[in-house]
Amino acid sequence: MAQWTILLIFSYGVLHGQEIQPPSYKECCQDGRDWARGGQDCILPLISSSQTCRIVQEQCCAAAVANRLCENGIKMARVQGACERPFFQGDPWETKISKMCCDCCTLGLMLASRGSNCELQGMLLGRQCAHTAQTCCGKNTTEEAKPKAEGTLRPVSNVTAKPIEDSNTCKHSNCSQLCLGNGTCACRDGYRLQRDGVRCEDVNECLTENHNCVYGQVCINTEGSFRCQRETGCGTGYELTNNNNCQDIDECALRTHNCGRDFLCTNTAGSFRCHPKERCGDGYIQDAVGNCIDINECLANTTPCPLGQTCVNTVGSFTCRRNTVTCGRGYHQSEDGTRCEDVDECRTGTVCVGHGCVNLLGSYRCECRIGFIFNSVTRTCDDINECRHYPGRLCAHKCENTEGSYICSCTTGFKLSQDGRNCEDVNECDANPCSQECANVYGSYQCYCRRGYQLSDVDGMTCEDIDECALPTGGHVCSYRCSNAPGSFYCTCPTMGYTLASNGRTCQDIDECAAGTHTCSASETCFNIQGGFRCLSFTCPANFREAARGRDASVNVRCIKACQPNDVSCNLDPIHLITHTSLSLPTFRDFSEPEEIVFLRTVAAANPNPLPGATDVFFDIMAADPQFSFDVQKRSHLGMIMGVVRQVRPIVGPRDLVLEVAMNYVKSGIISHRNVVILHIFISEFWF
Numbered sequence: 065m066a067q068w069t070i071l072l073i074f075s076y077g078v079l080h081g082q083e084i085q086p087p088s089y090k091e092c093c094q095d096g097r098d099w100a101r102g103g104q105d106c107i108l109p110l111i112s113s114s115q116t117c118r119i120v121q122e123q124c125c126a127a128a129v130a131n132r133l134c135e136n137g138i139k140m141a142r143v144q145g146a147c148e149r150p151f152f153q154g155d156p157w158e159t160k161i162s163k164m165c166c167d168c169c170t171l172g173l174m175l176a177s178r179g180s181n182c183e184l185q186g187m188l189l190g191r192q193c194a195h196t197a198q199t200c201c202g203k204n205t206t207e208e209a210k211p212k213a214e215g216t217l218r219p220v221s222n223v224t225a226k227p228i229e230d231s232n233t234c235k236h237s238n239c240s241q242l243c244l245g246n247g248t249c250a251c252r253d254g255y256r257l258q259r260d261g262v263r264c265e266d267v268n269e270c271l272t273e274n275h276n277c278v279y280g281q282v283c284i285n286t287e288g289s290f291r292c293q294r295e296t297g298c299g300t301g302y303e304l305t306n307n308n309n310c311q312d313i314d315e316c317a318l319r320t321h322n323c324g325r326d327f328l329c330t331n332t333a334g335s336f337r338c339h340p341k342e343r344c345g346d347g348y349i350q351d352a353v354g355n356c357i358d359i360n361e362c363l364a365n366t367t368p369c370p371l372g373q374t375c376v377n378t379v380g381s382f383t384c385r386r387n388t389v390t391c392g393r394g395y396h397q398s399e400d401g402t403r404c405e406d407v408d409e410c411r412t413g414t415v416c417v418g419h420g421c422v423n424l425l426g427s428y429r430c431e432c433r434i435g436f437i438f439n440s441v442t443r444t445c446d447d448i449n450e451c452r453h454y455p456g457r458l459c460a461h462k463c464e465n466t467e468g469s470y471i472c473s474c475t476t477g478f479k480l481s482q483d484g485r486n487c488e489d490v491n492e493c494d495a496n497p498c499s500q501e502c503a504n505v506y507g508s509y510q511c512y513c514r515r516g517y518q519l520s521d522v523d524g525m526t527c528e529d530i531d532e533c534a535l536p537t538g539g540h541v542c543s544y545r546c547s548n549a550p551g552s553f554y555c556t557c558p559t560m561g562y563t564l565a566s567n568g569r570t571c572q573d574i575d576e577c578a579a580g581t582h583t584c585s586a587s588e589t590c591f592n593i594q595g596g597f598r599c600l601s602f603t604c605p606a607n608f609r610e611a612a613r614g615r616d617a618s619v620n621v622r623c624i625k626a627c628q629p630n631d632v633s634c635n636l637d638p639i640h641l642i643t644h645t646s647l648s649l650p651t652f653r654d655f656s657e658p659e660e661i662v663f664l665r666t667v668a669a670a671n672p673n674p675l676p677g678a679t680d681v682f683f684d685i686m687a688a689d690p691q692f693s694f695d696v697q698k699r700s701h702l703g704m705i706m707g708v709v710r711q712v713r714p715i716v717g718p719r720d721l722v723l724e725v726a727m728n729y730v731k732s733g734i735i736s737h738r739n740v741v742i743l744h745i746f747i748s749e750f751w752f
Contacts, residue, residue, distance in 0.1 A: 092117040096125035100132070133158050134192070137165030138200065141173065142268075148282060168193040172200030173271045240264050254288035301334030347380035394426035419445045435468030460486045477507035500527045516551030543571045543752045558750065561595030571752055589620060593648040594748035598720075602644040607634045620644045620744075638728075641739040646746070653751040655714035658695075662743060664707035664727065670700035679731045683707040686740070687724040691715075694723055709743065717747035 106125040147166035152159040182201035239249035240263045251264035269275045269290040270283035277283045277292035298310035315321040315336040316329035323329045323338035330337045344356035361382040362375035369375045369384035391404035409428040410421035420431030432445035439446045450470045451463035459472035474487035493502040498511035513527035520526040532553040533546035542555035557571035565572045576582040576597040577590035584590040584599035591598045604623035611622040623642040627634035668681045683696040693713040723743040
């Protein structure tokens with residue numbers, strides 16, 4: 065809280081305040097109900113700071129919403145006669161309320177149709193359900209129960225009676241449906257005569273239970289009749305017909321099947337089957353997509369050929385071939401084909417290429433060179449992976465296998481030593497990879513930037529200028545305006561009335577009055593303000609004289625009442641002192657709470673329980689700006705009464721305002737005299 069000026073005034077005053085009357089509870093409730101009628105939720109804007117008013121608002125709004133939802137359910141019970149959840153719209157909690165009221169109203173209507181007591185004795189229903197059931201039962205009893213007692217609910221004659229339209233009694237009849245003559249009206253089936261004996265109204269068979277819907281069906285009332293609808297579907301492959309039965313869907317006729325072009329569709333109960341169009345001949349079988357493929361009779365049959373013969377499959381059939389001498393691996397038939405002889409694989413030149421070869425009976429063995437090992441399964445010389453067999457023992461960094469040997473290599477930032485196995489660090493800074501500063505590290509290097517620059521996130525080597533003005537704290541680097549420069553920044557101030565401080569960042573006001581650069585005349589007083597100056601000239605009004613100037617620099621002119629002899633009106637005027645004072649304020653950039661700008665001190669003692677005849681001081685604002693940007697509070701300071709002038713609303717400069725504050729001295733309920741303080745407030749354009 066900023067404290068700007070302390071003004072010492074030896075005077076007394078009174079503040080005549082008016083308290084705003086809070087809204088009544090009825091108004092709070094009406095506001096909540098209006099909000100609910102508008103289709104809004106019950107998160108309401110508060111019309112009062114009272115906690116009780118907030119509760120009344122919310123509860124009245126919630127009650128109005130619940131009543132509206134309950135009325136929807138009652139209307140559905142009276143008109144539709146069905147209370148299923150899908151018939152209602154809204155969120156689950158809304159449909160729950162509507163369905164509850166619909167069910168409870170249906171209960172009341174059924175009790176009334178049976179002539180039962182509407183008091184619901186012995187039923188422990190909820191308060192809302194019981195009230196809804198009694199309401200529907202009582203209303204139905206007075207309007208519907210009496211006609212039932214007179215036998216007009218379902219008159220038998222309605223179905224078979226034919227109105228005597230040619231008789232004189234029916235020629236001018238006003239019956240809504242049928243006329244029976246002698247002034248008697250009747251209704252068609254599904255209707256009943258109302259109490260006026262003329263009009264017919266629909267009978268809700270779903271409420272009177274005069275329907276034939278079975279279990280698993282719900283009754284829905286229609287005009288003059290009703291219909292039964294299944295509660296569940298028919299299942300896959302079936303559809304619900306108009307007569308409420310489930311019949312099979314012919315997917316083949318509707319072409320909703322997925323049979324291929326080579327298949328025929330056959331409808332079944334609840335589904336369909338796909339049968340292939342093409343038939344395969346002997347020796348073939350049909351696959352899953354309808355193609356004919358060959359049957360391997362040699363595998364399908366156990367012994368298709370006689371003993372001593374071998375089965376050979378053919379397309380669509382098979383043949384039998386006489387057995388011959390078969391030699392194993394490493395042997396071949398003799399010239400006469402009657403015996404097997406060893407094969408010398410080493411003479412063929414196709415085995416153990418590049419290695420030594422030793423023939424064996426029925427086989428051979430390779431004598432492998434260094435770096436290779438003989439594979440007894442593949443009977444070849446396989447390369448030995450030295451890097452895998454001796455991990456971490458051959459090379460300092462990386463080992464790469466080669467045919468019959470291996471080679472060593474180093475990771476980035478290192479080079480291979482003369483021994484071909486160890487690695488030495490490379491000084492990358494010798495190649496000047498960084499745009500500014502470089503530091504070699506083991507296996508790598510690090511680039512650094514001078515002050516005012518930062519390392520690029522793209523290559524990590526280039527130094528880019530830091531825009532200090534664009535940083536999150538850039539708005540606080542300079543008090544007014546920040547301008548970026550390569551590797552640095554500089555601050556500027558407004559061109560008039562300010563100069564840059566020695567720290568190079570803060571803008572400080574130029575005191576034109578002290579520097580003598582103002583343009584005020586000799587009869588005017590120069591008053592320095594933030595960013596400029598004002599030439600002030602104050603004079604005392606009639607019957608006032610200027611008091612001697614004291615040491616209070618904040619006071620420009622102080623006028624004391626000086627009445628002429630025998631001037632009665634002057635003596636009766638309660639104003640004794642008029643003080644002109646000036647105040648320079650900035651434009652508060654972050655205005656979040658009232659700013660205390662002027663303190664008006666008095667010599668009147670502050671007493672919470674004043675004695676009879678004691679003096680008191682009250683403060684009042686006589687003139688201010690149209691936005692009422694200021695107020696004055698009465699406080700106690702060091703046992704004395706003090707007035708605090710506060711700025712309560714944000715003001716954007718530059719603006720010049722005049723604020724008049726009255727200080728009334730009251731004794732025994734009568735104003736004895738009044739002092740006036742005229743504040744000349746000059747608000748700067750800037751916040752510093």
